[in-house]
Amino acid sequence: MHWDGHAGLTLIIFSILLAAFGYNLNVLFLLAIALVVSFVPDFDLDSKYFDHRGRSHSGGVAIIVGLVFGSVMFYVKGLTWGLLGFFGGFGGYLSHLLGDLFTYRKFPILWPFTNKEISLGMFKSEDYNGVFWWGGWICFIICFLATKGILQSLISNLQ
Incomplete structure (x- = not known):
């Protein structure tokens, strides 16, 4: 997937997950x-030193990224922000891996537990970026409006 597909998929995943908490700062x-x-x-x-979709595309690195973001935010703002940093870092990284998992190119997503490379092989990396991009924004807007009560008000006004 490309940057817009990854951003859209992240919006879809996090909008649905976070709708339960309501939208706040x-x-x-x-x-x-x-x-x-x-x-x-x-x-x-474009790196000379790292293979694309090598170990950088793994759950192990996602955990490390989450711990780094969480540690920095904990140091700067305390426990709540530390948790937000961890889950934002870990979840954002994991959403990227999930997007790439749908494509044909295999990678070691379960490293360091295994070096086995896998993919679901559902589509090419360039095929559905626009769908995820617009789907992510639509999902975000619907979840935002629903958690603020605006969507319910609009629907009740239509009846």
């Missing part, structure tokens, strides 16, 4: 971290 901060971190695994695209 903490939730929007968590979503922002996840969106930024969802681009991080592709740092190796």
Whole structure:
């Protein structure tokens, strides 16, 4: 997937998960971290030193990224922000891996537990980026409106 597909998938996943908490500053901060971190695994695209979709595309690295973000935020703002940093970093990284898992190219997503490379082989990385991008924004807007009670008000006014 490309950057827009990864951003859209992250919006879909986090909008649905966070709708249960309602949207507030903490939730929007968590979503922002996840969106930024969802681009991080592709740092190796033009690298001479790292293979794209090598170990950088693994759950082990997702945990490390979550711990780094969580530690920095804990140091700066305390426990609540530390947890937001961890879940934003870990979840954003994991959403990127999930997006790549749908494509044909295999990678070691379960490293360090196993080096076996897997993929679901459902589509090419360039095929559904626009669908995920627009789907993510639609999902975010619907979840935001629903948690604020605006969607229910609009629906009741239509009846």
